[in-house]
Amino acid sequence: MTSSKPLPPASHGPLVVYLIAQLAFGLIAMTICIPSMQEWGAQFGSSQAAVQLTFSGYVAAYGGFQLIYGPLSDRLGRKKVLMFGLALAGLGSALGAMATDLTQLTAARVLQGAGSAAGMVVGRAMVQDLFRGPERTRVMAYIGMVMGLCPPLATIVGGQLHVQLGWQANFVLMTVFALILLATAWRTLPAHKAATTVQLHWLGAMLGSYARLAREPGFLLHVFILAMTTATFYAFLAGAPVVLGSYGVGPDRIGYYIMCVPLSYLVGNYLITHMAHRAGDRTMMRLGQALTVGGLTLMVMLGLAGVHTPLAFSLPLILLGLGHGLLVPAALVGTVGLLPALAGSAAAVAGLTQQVLGAFSGYAVGLVPHDGAINLGWIMLGFALCASVAMLTLHRREVRS
Numbered sequence: 065m066t067s068s069k070p071l072p073p074a075s076h077g078p079l080v081v082y083l084i085a086q087l088a089f090g091l092i093a094m095t096i097c098i099p100s101m102q103e104w105g106a107q108f109g110s111s112q113a114a115v116q117l118t119f120s121g122y123v124a125a126y127g128g129f130q131l132i133y134g135p136l137s138d139r140l141g142r143k144k145v146l147m148f149g150l151a152l153a154g155l156g157s158a159l160g161a162m163a164t165d166l167t168q169l170t171a172a173r174v175l176q177g178a179g180s181a182a183g184m185v186v187g188r189a190m191v192q193d194l195f196r197g198p199e200r201t202r203v204m205a206y207i208g209m210v211m212g213l214c215p216p217l218a219t220i221v222g223g224q225l226h227v228q229l230g231w232q233a234n235f236v237l238m239t240v241f242a243l244i245l246l247a248t249a250w251r252t253l254p255a256h257k258a259a260t261t262v263q264l265h266w267l268g269a270m271l272g273s274y275a276r277l278a279r280e281p282g283f284l285l286h287v288f289i290l291a292m293t294t295a296t297f298y299a300f301l302a303g304a305p306v307v308l309g310s311y312g313v314g315p316d317r318i319g320y321y322i323m324c325v326p327l328s329y330l331v332g333n334y335l336i337t338h339m340a341h342r343a344g345d346r347t348m349m350r351l352g353q354a355l356t357v358g359g360l361t362l363m364v365m366l367g368l369a370g371v372h373t374p375l376a377f378s379l380p381l382i383l384l385g386l387g388h389g390l391l392v393p394a395a396l397v398g399t400v401g402l403l404p405a406l407a408g409s410a411a412a413v414a415g416l417t418q419q420v421l422g423a424f425s426g427y428a429v430g431l432v433p434h435d436g437a438i439n440l441g442w443i444m445l446g447f448a449l450c451a452s453v454a455m456l457t458l459h460r461r462e463v464r465s
Contacts, residue, residue, distance in 0.1 A: 079194065082248060084210050086146070087187040089245060090180035091214040093153065093238050094122055095301065098322075099223035099315035100231035102305040107231075108166040112306065115166065116430030118173045119302050120423040125177035126184075127419020133185040142186045143253050147246060149182020154242030161235035176238070183245075212330040215301065220319030227316040277403065277410055285458040286398035287414050289349075291421040292451035293388055293395070296356070296444045298422035300325060300381065303429040303440040310435050311374045321378040325385040332389015345394035346459070352391030353455055356448050359383025364441035377437040384444075 097118075104115045129149075137145040156176030163169035225233040277283050301322070308318050336348055343351075362380040399414045425447060432439045 078252075082245075082253070083187050083190060085245060086183040088210055088214050089150075089153070089183045089241060090126055090177075091211060092218045092241070093157070093176055093180050094119075094126065094218075095215045096218040096222035096225075096238065097231065097234045098219050098301060098305055099318045100226045100234065101302075102309040102315065102318075103226075103231070104166065104169075108169075110166045111430070112434075113427070113430035114170075116302055116427050118166070118170045119298075120427040121170050121174040122177035123298065123419050123423035123426060125174045126181050127416045127423070129178045129181035130185050130415050130419075133182045134189070137182075137186050137189055142190055143249060146182050146186040146253070147249050149179045149186070150242050150246040150249065151179070153179030153182075154239050154246065155179070157235045157238040157242055161232045161239065172235075179242075212326050212333070214326075216319055216323035216326045218319075219322050223315040223318050227314070274413060277413060280402060281461065282458065283399060283402045283410065285454050285461075286395055286402070287417050288454045289451045289458070290392065290395045290399065290414055291417045292447045292454065293356075293391060294418040295421045295425035296360075296384070296447040296451070297325070297388065299425040299429050299440065299444050299447060300384075302426035303434055303443070304377075306429075306434040307377055307437050307440050308374055311372065311377070313374050321374050324378045325381050325388075328382045328385025329389040332386040332391075333393065334389075335386075336390050336393055339390075345397060346462075348390045348394045349455060350459075352387040352389070352394075353448070353452055355383045355387030356391065357387075357445070357452060359387065360441060360445040360448055363437055364445060367436055367438040367441060372436050 101115055101119065104110070104118070105112050108115075133145050133149065153176050156172050156174070156179055160169055160172035160176060163172055221237075222234050225237065304322050305315075305318055308321055313321065332352070339348065359380045359382065362383070363377060366376040366380065396414070399410050403410065425443070428443060429440060432443070434440055
Protein backbone atom coordinates (compact mmCIF):
# COMPACT_ATOMS: atom_id res chain seq x y z
CA MET A 65 0.00 0.00 0.00
CA THR A 66 1.26 3.47 -0.84
CA SER A 67 0.19 6.17 1.58
CA SER A 68 0.29 9.92 1.24
CA LYS A 69 3.69 11.58 1.20
CA PRO A 70 4.82 13.61 4.22
CA LEU A 71 3.71 17.19 3.94
CA PRO A 72 6.01 20.23 3.93
CA PRO A 73 6.24 22.13 7.23
CA ALA A 74 4.03 24.95 5.97
CA SER A 75 1.13 22.51 5.70
CA HIS A 76 1.53 21.11 9.20
CA GLY A 77 -0.36 23.67 11.29
CA PRO A 78 -3.80 23.50 9.64
CA LEU A 79 -3.55 19.73 9.15
CA VAL A 80 -2.64 19.13 12.79
CA VAL A 81 -5.61 21.22 13.90
CA TYR A 82 -7.91 19.25 11.61
CA LEU A 83 -6.61 15.85 12.73
CA ILE A 84 -7.04 16.85 16.37
CA ALA A 85 -10.60 17.96 15.62
CA GLN A 86 -11.32 14.60 13.96
CA LEU A 87 -9.98 12.64 16.91
CA ALA A 88 -11.74 14.88 19.41
CA PHE A 89 -15.13 14.66 17.68
CA GLY A 90 -15.96 11.19 19.01
CA LEU A 91 -15.06 12.04 22.61
CA ILE A 92 -17.00 15.29 22.48
CA ALA A 93 -20.06 13.52 21.05
CA MET A 94 -19.74 10.87 23.77
CA THR A 95 -19.61 13.28 26.70
CA ILE A 96 -21.38 16.50 25.72
CA CYS A 97 -24.82 15.17 26.63
CA ILE A 98 -23.76 13.56 29.93
CA PRO A 99 -25.18 16.48 31.97
CA SER A 100 -28.57 15.97 30.29
CA MET A 101 -28.72 12.31 31.31
CA GLN A 102 -29.73 13.11 34.88
CA GLU A 103 -33.01 14.58 33.56
CA TRP A 104 -33.80 12.25 30.66
CA GLY A 105 -35.42 9.66 32.90
CA ALA A 106 -38.06 12.13 34.10
CA GLN A 107 -38.46 13.80 30.71
CA PHE A 108 -39.06 10.52 28.85
CA GLY A 109 -40.73 8.62 31.71
CA SER A 110 -38.04 5.92 31.66
CA SER A 111 -35.82 4.14 34.17
CA GLN A 112 -32.24 5.17 34.82
CA ALA A 113 -31.09 1.85 33.35
CA ALA A 114 -32.81 2.76 30.09
CA VAL A 115 -31.17 6.17 30.15
CA GLN A 116 -27.74 4.58 30.59
CA LEU A 117 -28.31 2.64 27.37
CA THR A 118 -27.94 5.92 25.46
CA PHE A 119 -24.37 6.09 26.74
CA SER A 120 -23.59 2.38 26.47
CA GLY A 121 -25.04 2.16 22.96
CA TYR A 122 -22.82 4.98 21.79
CA VAL A 123 -19.70 3.47 23.36
CA ALA A 124 -20.36 -0.02 21.97
CA ALA A 125 -20.84 1.30 18.43
CA TYR A 126 -17.86 3.63 18.78
CA GLY A 127 -15.62 0.72 19.75
CA GLY A 128 -17.01 -1.95 17.45
CA PHE A 129 -16.90 0.06 14.25
CA GLN A 130 -13.23 0.90 14.74
CA LEU A 131 -12.44 -2.72 13.80
CA ILE A 132 -14.33 -2.22 10.54
CA TYR A 133 -13.05 1.21 9.54
CA GLY A 134 -9.37 0.29 9.96
CA PRO A 135 -9.15 -2.38 7.23
CA LEU A 136 -11.57 -0.42 5.02
CA SER A 137 -9.42 2.70 5.17
CA ASP A 138 -6.41 0.63 4.10
CA ARG A 139 -8.27 -0.76 1.09
CA LEU A 140 -10.53 2.12 0.03
CA GLY A 141 -8.51 5.14 1.18
CA ARG A 142 -8.64 7.23 4.35
CA LYS A 143 -10.61 10.12 2.91
CA LYS A 144 -13.54 8.05 1.62
CA VAL A 145 -13.99 6.16 4.88
CA LEU A 146 -13.65 9.32 6.95
CA MET A 147 -16.28 11.19 4.92
CA PHE A 148 -18.69 8.26 5.21
CA GLY A 149 -18.22 8.15 8.98
CA LEU A 150 -18.74 11.90 9.34
CA ALA A 151 -21.92 11.75 7.28
CA LEU A 152 -23.19 8.92 9.49
CA ALA A 153 -22.28 10.81 12.67
CA GLY A 154 -23.99 13.95 11.40
CA LEU A 155 -27.14 11.97 10.59
CA GLY A 156 -27.14 10.38 14.04
CA SER A 157 -26.70 13.78 15.68
CA ALA A 158 -29.57 15.27 13.68
CA LEU A 159 -31.85 12.35 14.55
CA GLY A 160 -30.89 12.75 18.21
CA ALA A 161 -32.01 16.38 18.16
CA MET A 162 -35.38 15.30 16.73
CA ALA A 163 -35.94 12.30 19.05
CA THR A 164 -39.27 12.25 20.87
CA ASP A 165 -38.72 9.18 23.05
CA LEU A 166 -35.82 7.35 24.63
CA THR A 167 -35.86 4.51 22.07
CA GLN A 168 -35.33 6.96 19.22
CA LEU A 169 -32.65 8.77 21.20
CA THR A 170 -30.78 5.53 21.93
CA ALA A 171 -30.88 4.53 18.26
CA ALA A 172 -29.60 7.96 17.27
CA ARG A 173 -26.74 7.68 19.76
CA VAL A 174 -25.76 4.27 18.35
CA LEU A 175 -25.69 5.75 14.85
CA GLN A 176 -23.72 8.72 16.12
CA GLY A 177 -21.15 6.41 17.74
CA ALA A 178 -20.85 4.23 14.64
CA GLY A 179 -20.01 7.27 12.53
CA SER A 180 -17.70 8.90 15.08
CA ALA A 181 -15.46 5.82 15.16
CA ALA A 182 -14.14 6.71 11.70
CA GLY A 183 -12.51 9.89 12.97
CA MET A 184 -10.63 8.03 15.69
CA VAL A 185 -9.27 5.31 13.38
CA VAL A 186 -8.53 7.44 10.32
CA GLY A 187 -7.11 10.30 12.37
CA ARG A 188 -4.53 8.03 14.01
CA ALA A 189 -3.72 6.37 10.69
CA MET A 190 -3.17 9.73 9.00
CA VAL A 191 -0.71 10.79 11.68
CA GLN A 192 1.23 7.65 10.75
CA ASP A 193 0.82 8.41 7.02
CA LEU A 194 1.70 12.09 6.91
CA PHE A 195 4.32 12.72 9.59
CA ARG A 196 7.76 11.31 10.21
CA GLY A 197 10.20 11.04 13.09
CA PRO A 198 10.08 13.70 15.82
CA GLU A 199 7.26 15.52 14.04
CA ARG A 200 5.02 12.50 14.45
CA THR A 201 5.86 12.32 18.15
CA ARG A 202 5.00 16.00 18.63
CA VAL A 203 1.68 15.61 16.85
CA MET A 204 0.77 12.63 19.00
CA ALA A 205 1.66 14.66 22.10
CA TYR A 206 -0.69 17.45 21.02
CA ILE A 207 -3.42 14.90 20.39
CA GLY A 208 -2.95 13.30 23.82
CA MET A 209 -3.27 16.64 25.58
CA VAL A 210 -6.43 17.59 23.72
CA MET A 211 -8.01 14.17 24.24
CA GLY A 212 -7.52 14.55 27.98
CA LEU A 213 -9.26 17.93 27.98
CA CYS A 214 -12.20 16.94 25.77
CA PRO A 215 -14.42 15.14 28.33
CA PRO A 216 -14.44 17.87 31.03
CA LEU A 217 -14.77 20.75 28.57
CA ALA A 218 -17.54 18.96 26.66
CA THR A 219 -19.53 18.35 29.84
CA ILE A 220 -19.20 22.01 30.81
CA VAL A 221 -20.36 23.20 27.40
CA GLY A 222 -23.09 20.55 27.30
CA GLY A 223 -24.39 21.55 30.72
CA GLN A 224 -24.57 25.22 29.79
CA LEU A 225 -26.35 24.49 26.52
CA HIS A 226 -28.78 22.19 28.35
CA VAL A 227 -29.74 24.92 30.81
CA GLN A 228 -29.86 27.77 28.31
CA LEU A 229 -31.33 26.10 25.20
CA GLY A 230 -32.42 22.57 26.12
CA TRP A 231 -30.76 19.17 25.71
CA GLN A 232 -31.46 19.11 21.96
CA ALA A 233 -28.98 21.97 21.48
CA ASN A 234 -26.08 19.58 22.14
CA PHE A 235 -27.12 17.38 19.23
CA VAL A 236 -27.60 20.39 16.97
CA LEU A 237 -24.07 21.53 17.83
CA MET A 238 -22.65 18.09 16.98
CA THR A 239 -24.57 18.07 13.68
CA VAL A 240 -22.99 21.39 12.70
CA PHE A 241 -19.56 20.18 13.86
CA ALA A 242 -19.87 17.04 11.73
CA LEU A 243 -20.90 19.04 8.67
CA ILE A 244 -17.94 21.41 9.08
CA LEU A 245 -15.50 18.51 9.38
CA LEU A 246 -17.11 16.78 6.39
CA ALA A 247 -16.84 19.88 4.19
CA THR A 248 -13.24 20.45 5.28
CA ALA A 249 -12.30 16.84 4.52
CA TRP A 250 -13.88 17.05 1.07
CA ARG A 251 -12.13 20.31 0.14
CA THR A 252 -8.72 20.16 1.81
CA LEU A 253 -7.80 16.72 3.13
CA PRO A 254 -4.91 15.14 1.21
CA ALA A 255 -5.81 12.02 -0.70
CA HIS A 256 -4.62 8.66 0.55
CA LYS A 257 -3.81 6.00 -2.02
CA ALA A 258 -5.52 2.71 -1.29
CA ALA A 259 -3.85 -0.63 -1.84
CA THR A 260 -3.01 -1.19 -5.49
CA THR A 261 -3.25 -4.97 -5.25
CA VAL A 262 -6.31 -6.83 -4.09
CA GLN A 263 -5.65 -9.24 -1.26
CA LEU A 264 -8.18 -11.96 -1.84
CA HIS A 265 -7.68 -13.42 1.59
CA TRP A 266 -7.30 -10.22 3.59
CA LEU A 267 -10.15 -11.21 5.91
CA GLY A 268 -8.54 -14.57 6.61
CA ALA A 269 -5.20 -12.89 7.30
CA MET A 270 -6.85 -10.45 9.69
CA LEU A 271 -8.63 -13.23 11.57
CA GLY A 272 -5.38 -15.17 11.68
CA SER A 273 -3.68 -12.22 13.35
CA TYR A 274 -6.40 -12.02 15.96
CA ALA A 275 -6.14 -15.77 16.60
CA ARG A 276 -2.38 -15.45 17.06
CA LEU A 277 -2.86 -12.69 19.63
CA ALA A 278 -5.47 -14.76 21.46
CA ARG A 279 -2.80 -17.40 22.13
CA GLU A 280 -0.60 -14.89 24.01
CA PRO A 281 -1.53 -14.76 27.73
CA GLY A 282 0.63 -11.67 28.26
CA PHE A 283 -1.26 -9.78 25.58
CA LEU A 284 -4.63 -10.86 26.95
CA LEU A 285 -3.70 -9.76 30.46
CA HIS A 286 -2.58 -6.34 29.27
CA VAL A 287 -5.81 -5.93 27.31
CA PHE A 288 -7.85 -6.98 30.33
CA ILE A 289 -6.05 -4.44 32.53
CA LEU A 290 -6.73 -1.69 30.00
CA ALA A 291 -10.36 -2.73 29.62
CA MET A 292 -11.02 -2.78 33.36
CA THR A 293 -9.35 0.62 33.70
CA THR A 294 -11.56 2.00 30.93
CA ALA A 295 -14.63 0.42 32.54
CA THR A 296 -13.78 2.17 35.80
CA PHE A 297 -13.57 5.55 34.06
CA TYR A 298 -16.71 5.05 31.97
CA ALA A 299 -18.65 4.03 35.06
CA PHE A 300 -17.56 7.35 36.54
CA LEU A 301 -18.71 9.26 33.44
CA ALA A 302 -22.07 7.50 33.39
CA GLY A 303 -22.74 7.68 37.13
CA ALA A 304 -21.32 11.08 38.06
CA PRO A 305 -24.34 13.07 36.77
CA VAL A 306 -26.73 10.96 38.87
CA VAL A 307 -24.59 11.12 42.02
CA LEU A 308 -23.98 14.84 41.66
CA GLY A 309 -27.66 15.38 40.99
CA SER A 310 -28.46 13.70 44.31
CA TYR A 311 -26.21 16.32 45.93
CA GLY A 312 -28.07 19.17 44.26
CA VAL A 313 -25.56 19.82 41.47
CA GLY A 314 -27.40 20.83 38.28
CA PRO A 315 -26.40 20.21 34.65
CA ASP A 316 -24.65 23.56 34.38
CA ARG A 317 -22.14 22.68 37.15
CA ILE A 318 -21.54 18.95 36.61
CA GLY A 319 -18.56 19.49 34.31
CA TYR A 320 -16.58 21.33 36.96
CA TYR A 321 -16.66 18.30 39.27
CA ILE A 322 -16.07 15.77 36.48
CA MET A 323 -12.99 17.75 35.43
CA CYS A 324 -10.96 16.48 38.40
CA VAL A 325 -10.32 13.08 36.80
CA PRO A 326 -9.23 14.10 33.26
CA LEU A 327 -7.04 16.94 34.53
CA SER A 328 -5.27 14.73 37.07
CA TYR A 329 -4.92 12.14 34.27
CA LEU A 330 -2.95 14.74 32.29
CA VAL A 331 -0.71 15.28 35.31
CA GLY A 332 -0.12 11.52 35.50
CA ASN A 333 0.80 11.48 31.80
CA TYR A 334 3.28 14.26 32.39
CA LEU A 335 4.82 12.48 35.36
CA ILE A 336 5.36 9.23 33.48
CA THR A 337 7.44 11.00 30.84
CA HIS A 338 9.91 11.93 33.60
CA MET A 339 9.70 8.77 35.70
CA ALA A 340 9.35 5.83 33.30
CA HIS A 341 13.01 5.75 32.19
CA ARG A 342 14.06 5.42 35.84
CA ALA A 343 11.30 3.26 37.31
CA GLY A 344 10.17 1.16 34.31
CA ASP A 345 6.74 0.30 32.93
CA ARG A 346 5.88 -2.35 35.52
CA THR A 347 6.61 -0.04 38.45
CA MET A 348 4.51 2.69 36.85
CA MET A 349 1.62 0.27 36.36
CA ARG A 350 1.75 -0.91 39.96
CA LEU A 351 1.97 2.64 41.32
CA GLY A 352 -0.89 3.75 39.09
CA GLN A 353 -3.08 0.86 40.19
CA ALA A 354 -2.31 1.54 43.86
CA LEU A 355 -3.36 5.18 43.45
CA THR A 356 -6.53 4.14 41.62
CA VAL A 357 -7.63 1.66 44.28
CA GLY A 358 -6.63 4.08 47.05
CA GLY A 359 -8.71 6.93 45.62
CA LEU A 360 -11.79 4.74 45.15
CA THR A 361 -11.44 3.25 48.62
CA LEU A 362 -11.27 6.75 50.11
CA MET A 363 -14.38 7.81 48.19
CA VAL A 364 -16.35 4.79 49.44
CA MET A 365 -15.13 5.27 53.02
CA LEU A 366 -16.23 8.91 53.03
CA GLY A 367 -19.66 7.84 51.79
CA LEU A 368 -19.96 5.14 54.44
CA ALA A 369 -18.91 7.70 57.07
CA GLY A 370 -21.86 9.90 56.09
CA VAL A 371 -19.91 12.59 54.24
CA HIS A 372 -22.30 13.22 51.36
CA THR A 373 -21.00 16.25 49.47
CA PRO A 374 -19.88 16.86 45.88
CA LEU A 375 -16.28 17.44 47.00
CA ALA A 376 -16.20 14.23 49.04
CA PHE A 377 -17.18 12.47 45.81
CA SER A 378 -14.84 14.24 43.38
CA LEU A 379 -11.66 15.08 45.30
CA PRO A 380 -10.65 11.45 46.09
CA LEU A 381 -10.93 10.73 42.38
CA ILE A 382 -7.95 12.97 41.75
CA LEU A 383 -5.95 9.94 42.88
CA LEU A 384 -7.81 7.81 40.32
CA GLY A 385 -6.93 10.26 37.53
CA LEU A 386 -3.27 10.30 38.55
CA GLY A 387 -3.26 6.52 38.74
CA HIS A 388 -4.78 6.09 35.31
CA GLY A 389 -2.29 8.61 33.90
CA LEU A 390 0.57 6.42 35.12
CA LEU A 391 -1.06 3.11 34.29
CA VAL A 392 -2.59 3.50 30.83
CA PRO A 393 0.50 4.47 28.75
CA ALA A 394 2.54 1.57 30.14
CA ALA A 395 -0.33 -0.87 29.60
CA LEU A 396 -0.75 0.34 26.01
CA VAL A 397 2.92 -0.33 25.36
CA GLY A 398 2.38 -3.85 26.67
CA THR A 399 -0.46 -4.52 24.24
CA VAL A 400 1.30 -3.42 21.04
CA GLY A 401 4.87 -4.29 22.01
CA LEU A 402 4.54 -8.01 22.66
CA LEU A 403 4.25 -8.89 18.95
CA PRO A 404 5.42 -5.82 17.00
CA ALA A 405 4.48 -7.34 13.65
CA LEU A 406 0.85 -7.44 14.81
CA ALA A 407 0.81 -4.03 16.49
CA GLY A 408 -2.09 -2.76 14.38
CA SER A 409 -4.28 -5.76 15.11
CA ALA A 410 -3.31 -5.59 18.78
CA ALA A 411 -4.34 -1.94 18.97
CA ALA A 412 -7.69 -2.73 17.33
CA VAL A 413 -8.43 -5.58 19.73
CA ALA A 414 -7.46 -3.47 22.73
CA GLY A 415 -9.60 -0.55 21.54
CA LEU A 416 -12.64 -2.72 20.92
CA THR A 417 -12.34 -4.49 24.28
CA GLN A 418 -12.00 -1.18 26.09
CA GLN A 419 -15.11 0.25 24.49
CA VAL A 420 -17.25 -2.87 24.92
CA LEU A 421 -16.44 -3.23 28.61
CA GLY A 422 -16.79 0.53 28.97
CA ALA A 423 -20.28 0.25 27.50
CA PHE A 424 -21.09 -2.57 29.92
CA SER A 425 -19.90 -0.55 32.90
CA GLY A 426 -22.01 2.43 31.80
CA TYR A 427 -25.07 0.20 31.64
CA ALA A 428 -24.28 -1.47 34.98
CA VAL A 429 -24.36 1.93 36.67
CA GLY A 430 -28.04 2.25 35.81
CA LEU A 431 -28.97 -1.04 37.46
CA VAL A 432 -28.65 0.31 41.01
CA PRO A 433 -29.86 3.52 42.70
CA HIS A 434 -27.40 6.33 43.33
CA ASP A 435 -28.58 8.42 46.24
CA GLY A 436 -24.99 9.34 47.02
CA ALA A 437 -21.63 8.00 45.91
CA ILE A 438 -21.50 4.64 47.70
CA ASN A 439 -23.03 2.36 45.05
CA LEU A 440 -21.07 3.98 42.22
CA GLY A 441 -17.93 3.69 44.33
CA TRP A 442 -18.44 -0.04 44.83
CA ILE A 443 -18.97 -0.56 41.07
CA MET A 444 -15.84 1.39 40.16
CA LEU A 445 -13.82 -0.32 42.88
CA GLY A 446 -14.96 -3.72 41.61
CA PHE A 447 -13.63 -3.01 38.11
CA ALA A 448 -10.38 -1.63 39.55
CA LEU A 449 -9.86 -4.73 41.69
CA CYS A 450 -10.35 -6.95 38.63
CA ALA A 451 -7.51 -5.02 36.99
CA SER A 452 -5.43 -5.55 40.14
CA VAL A 453 -5.93 -9.31 39.94
CA ALA A 454 -4.86 -9.32 36.29
CA MET A 455 -1.81 -7.24 37.16
CA LEU A 456 -0.83 -9.66 39.91
CA THR A 457 -1.24 -12.59 37.51
CA LEU A 458 0.94 -10.81 34.95
CA HIS A 459 3.61 -10.18 37.57
CA ARG A 460 3.65 -13.84 38.62
CA ARG A 461 4.00 -15.00 35.00
CA GLU A 462 6.93 -12.67 34.47
CA VAL A 463 8.63 -13.83 37.68
CA ARG A 464 8.28 -17.49 36.64
CA SER A 465 9.70 -16.77 33.19
